[in-house]
Amino acid sequence: MARYSVFSLAAKALGGHRSWSRAWRDPVPKPAYDVIIVGGGGHGLATAYYLAKEHGIRNVAVIEKGWLGGGNTGRNTTIVRSNYMMPGNTMFYERSVRLWEQLSQDLNFNVMFSQRGQFNLCHSPASLDAARRRGNIMRANGIDAEMLDRAEVMRRLPYIDYSERARFPILGAVFQARAGTARHDAVAWGFARAADRLGVDIIQQCEVTGFLRENGAVVGVETSRGPIRAGKVGLAVAGHSGHLAARAGLRLPIESHVLQAYVSEPLAPMIDTVISYGAAHFYISQSDKGGLVLGGDIDGYNTYAQRGGLPIVEHTLGSAVALIPSLSRLRVVRQWGGVMDMSMDGSPFISRTPIDGLYINGGWCYGGFKATPASGWCYAWTLAKDEPHPDNAEFTLDRFRHGYQIDEKGAGPTPNAH
Amino acid sequence: MLRFSCPVCGLRDETEFTYGGDATLVRPAHDDTNADHWHDYVFLRDNPRGAHREYWHHVQGCRQWLVVERDTLTHAIGLVALARESRP
Numbered sequence: 001m002a003r004y005s006v007f008s009l010a011a012k013a014l015g016g017h018r019s020w021s022r023a024w025r026d027p028v029p030k031p032a033y034d035v036i037i038v039g040g041g042g043h044g045l046a047t048a049y050y051l052a053k054e055h056g057i058r059n060v061a062v063i064e065k066g067w068l069g070g071g072n073t074g075r076n077t078t079i080v081r082s083n084y085m086m087p088g089n090t091m092f093y094e095r096s097v098r099l100w101e102q103l104s105q106d107l108n109f110n111v112m113f114s115q116r117g118q119f120n121l122c123h124s125p126a127s128l129d130a131a132r133r134r135g136n137i138m139r140a141n142g143i144d145a146e147m148l149d150r151a152e153v154m155r156r157l158p159y160i161d162y163s164e165r166a167r168f169p170i171l172g173a174v175f176q177a178r179a180g181t182a183r184h185d186a187v188a189w190g191f192a193r194a195a196d197r198l199g200v201d202i203i204q205q206c207e208v209t210g211f212l213r214e215n216g217a218v219v220g221v222e223t224s225r226g227p228i229r230a231g232k233v234g235l236a237v238a239g240h241s242g243h244l245a246a247r248a249g250l251r252l253p254i255e256s257h258v259l260q261a262y263v264s265e266p267l268a269p270m271i272d273t274v275i276s277y278g279a280a281h282f283y284i285s286q287s288d289k290g291g292l293v294l295g296g297d298i299d300g301y302n303t304y305a306q307r308g309g310l311p312i313v314e315h316t317l318g319s320a321v322a323l324i325p326s327l328s329r330l331r332v333v334r335q336w337g338g339v340m341d342m343s344m345d346g347s348p349f350i351s352r353t354p355i356d357g358l359y360i361n362g363g364w365c366y367g368g369f370k371a372t373p374a375s376g377w378c379y380a381w382t383l384a385k386d387e388p389h390p391d392n393a394e395f396t397l398d399r400f401r402h403g404y405q406i407d408e409k410g411a412g413p414t415p416n417a418h
Numbered sequence: 419m420l421r422f423s424c425p426v427c428g429l430r431d432e433t434e435f436t437y438g439g440d441a442t443l444v445r446p447a448h449d450d451t452n453a454d455h456w457h458d459y460v461f462l463r464d465n466p467r468g469a470h471r472e473y474w475h476h477v478q479g480c481r482q483w484l485v486v487e488r489d490t491l492t493h494a495i496g497l498v499a500l501a502r503e504s505r506p
């Protein structure tokens with residue numbers, strides 16, 4: 001498969017774009033692989049790519065029950081940032097942003113990473129103090145963060161309601177200029193194509209239904225297309241970790257919850273950044289096609305249904321109008337939901353499991369899209385070397401046993417509160 | 419919108435309730451000093467895709483805790499009972 005370049009684009013254009021070859025193969029599963037990754041979302045595909053690229057492990061299959069990017073990779077609001085302050089999270093997410101900055105070149109695929117900046121608005125003196133603390137921790141770790149006062153926020157985001165009637169006052173913001181958005185599908189497609197070129201088999205329409213076991217260890221998977229053996233099996237199934245781990249007899253510190261997203265009809269360029277409205281837990285950006293992309297809270301109860309309920313629609317759209325009253329007559333053209341692993345401390349797992357041969361990547365809560373490159377990179381390291389990289393060393397499945405939680409919000413072991 | 423038949427108040431919207439999570443967990447005895455029991459109770463969940471017994475608090479109604487049987491894939495709601503009258 002040829003490299004994409006301006007020359008290949010011009011040459012194909014002359015031929016009426018009829019001679020493009022497919023971007024990755026559609027192989028028949030082999031009887032055995034060194035590593036099987038379950039789940040063809042961004043994380044699974046990135047893991048396979050870095051296994052091949054960084055560790056020379058190329059006899060790898062990614063097994064996906066649906067189609068690539070049909071899960072949360074293709075359902076999220078695409079916000080990328082590295083403003084985490086708990087040890088264990090901070091440098092992991094910063095590794096991710098650094099990988100994002102090179103990703104289009106690295107994959108030879110335009111993932112449209114746009115560093116348009118992200119504002120976290122502050123609404124009280126206490127939230128300003130908390131933001132300043134977060135910003136200082138970021139800066140102490142070499143990550144960019146700026147405190148903006150109310151006047152500066154008013155200058156940069158003129159369309160927000162700063163009046164006496166505003167639902168919450170805006171006193172300032174902590175701003176990360178290197179944060180932004182990326183094209184979600186392109187991330188799945190780019191990693192898939194790059195992994196395929198290194199020899200990884202990407203097998204779609206193949207559901208993993210159980211595990212092959214020998215002497216307690218996992219030695220492969222049962223699938224809807226028959227059993228496939230593997231030296232190591234790595235889960236990367238996002239909201240389905242609990243369901244699949246149960247097939248191996250594991251209970252996880254995870255509940256599955258649905259998060260919704262909304263896109264409005266397209267507008268002329270208006271919001272050239274990402275805004276998070278802390279008081280209402282609402283976030284908004286504008287896609288390159290012009291639609292506003294909105295998100296809010298999870299629905300709040302266990303679910304595996306990829307659809308959300310109306311109370312959250314009202315909450316999210318109400319937040320949008322409270323923040324930016326000029327949106328009140330805008331129409332929403334699409335709404336959907338994605339099932340996510342909500343973990344007990346709001347932080348993820350990239351780790352071995354108590355079962356030999358079985359590894360887990362999950363528990364991403366609201367925030368796994370931004371993590372995609374670093375998650376794949378660290379998971380590949382963990383699978384290849386059987387030990388974590390320092391950047392994912394804290395993301396163990398058994399951290400709660402040692403009394404350790406990576407809880408950015410201090411919400412405690414209540415998954416729907418993170 | 420989920421709607422629950424509260425045994426006290428009748429059919430009510432989800433927005434009157436707050437969610438209390440898995441109702442099948444059994445709290446270890448107060449004098450249980452085995453850390454694993456407490457870890458499993460506080461942190462681990464079955465998280466089934468299908469039938470789920472869960473707590474809902476009718477916080478803007480009768481303020482009773484309810485146990486609800488709900489399918490996590492279809493959201494179909496079965497039995498709704500007062501928590502104090504049902505065993506985990």
Ligand SMILES: Cc1cc2nc3c(=O)[nH]c(=O)nc-3n(C[C@H](O)[C@H](O)[C@H](O)COP(=O)(O)OP(=O)(O)OC[C@H]3O[C@@H](n4cnc5c(N)ncnc54)[C@H](O)[C@@H]3O)c2cc1C
Pocket residue numbers: 038039040041042043044063064065066067068069070071072073074075076077078079080206207208209236237238239240244259260261295336337338339340364365366367368369370371
């Ligand atoms: C509405 C919404 C908004 C979000 N917004 C953001 C955001 O702004 N920023 C951010 O950083 N994160 C965000 N997230 C979180 C982020 O999308 C996820 O954490 C991340 O995409 C999960 O990684 P993934 O790529 O592995 O998931 P997925 O793309 O869901 O991949 C998992 C794959 O596993 C497959 N699978 C499941 N079970 C099986 C099986 N038994 N056999 C084979 N395959 C299986 C699924 O079909 C799926 O394709 C959001 C999530 C949602 C739902």
Ligand SMILES: [Zn+2]
Pocket residue numbers: 424425426427428476479480481482
């Ligand atoms: Zn009631």
